Amino acid sequence: FPDTFQQAPGVAVHGPGVRALAPAKVNLYLQVTGRRPNGYHELDSLMVFADVGDIVEASPAEDLSLSVGGPMACRLGRELPDPDDNIMLRAARRLAELMGVAAKARLHLTKVLPVAAGIGGGSADAAATLKALATLWGDPDAADSPEVADLALALGADVPVCLAGRAMAVSGIGETLTPAVALPEAWLLLVNPGVGVSTPAVFKARQGDFSRAAPLTTPPADASALGAALKSRRNDLEAPARQLAPVIGQVLDGLAATAHCRLARMSGSGATCFGLYDSPDTAHAAADALARAHPEWWLAPAPLRRG
Ligand code: C5P
DSSP states (O other): OOSSOOOOTTEEEETTEEEEEEEEEEEEEEEEEEEOTTSOEEEEEEEEEEEEEEEEEEEOOSSEEEEEESTTGGGGGGGOSSGGGOHHHHHHHHHHHHHTSOOOEEEEEEOOSOSSSSSOHHHHHHHHHHHHHHHHTTOGGGGGSHHHHHHHHHHOTTHHHHHHOSOEEEETTTTEEEEOOOOOSOEEEEEEOSOOOOHHHHHHHOOSOOOOOOOOOSOOSSHHHHHHHHTTOOBTTHHHHHHHOTHHHHHHHHHHTSTTOOEEEEOTTSSOEEEEESSHHHHHHHHHHHHHHOTTSEEEEEEBOOO
16 A cells, blocks of 8 residues: 555545545435436536535545444444345445456445435545545545446445535436536534435436426525525425324424525435525524424534535
8 A cells, every 4th residue: 555645635644544524415406307218317406515414434444344323323234134244345346346446445434424324425436445545545536437337336326426525506317417506605404303214215206397497507696595595496305205204394483483494405315304594503503492492413514515
């Protein structure tokens, strides 16, 4: 292993290894525009990132292994029926093949984000694994190659945008990425009621016509203008997700009722919803109010990543 690592964005040298952040992905809107013969759905979505996430660490080792810790680690039990088939380990093996190196690394995941939650936890972990290992294995730029973009899409529809790690207008099933309009300073309050929702089940339950959403073209001046611009766009998965997990309606109503909330919507296929706020003070005040009423909910106030 090289003595010094070149750093890729979001990747930091950490002791003998590297550490990569896996920030939460949030769909500010998500409209379903079509369905492919293989069952996957085509989307128009504005995907952004919040400054809260999992942490992936990769360090030199003689074989490939994964350990998990952190506040949400216990929730991973049912998501890891076969530890050998975990998305991070699959990402590692395929990247090693592509780079022509042996798949050797000790991976450690600090799980902070709720699981099966519509904020890209597994996808973000896979993307962070690709970035960390490209760096550990001596070629950080490998993570930006078209081959790794294909590998990312094969791992999951949200992995390419997580690899990009910045706000994108996304279409196709998740592979067509266009840098989003400049976003204003804003805060998100992520709220998950502790109910896992199955993405395939939500897509399957969706009814109604397909509709396109025009991307935002004028940079919104502030969170309030961003909220206003998003009002005419929606999350087409909200209705089917609410059918499967009615508590989502309670979360959305709770968020919408907090002071200074500019918009309340669900992210991805749920169940995590977000409120949009102008400032850390208003986002934290909303989190405090919801925590008092629903101590069992997971609440994360976090700035919207603008870079
Ligand atoms: O790609 P990923 O593993 O995240 O997708 C999980 C499931 O969600 C897919 O098997 C598919 O049923 C559904 N899906 C979809 N259209 C997308 C993304 C996911 O139908 N664009």
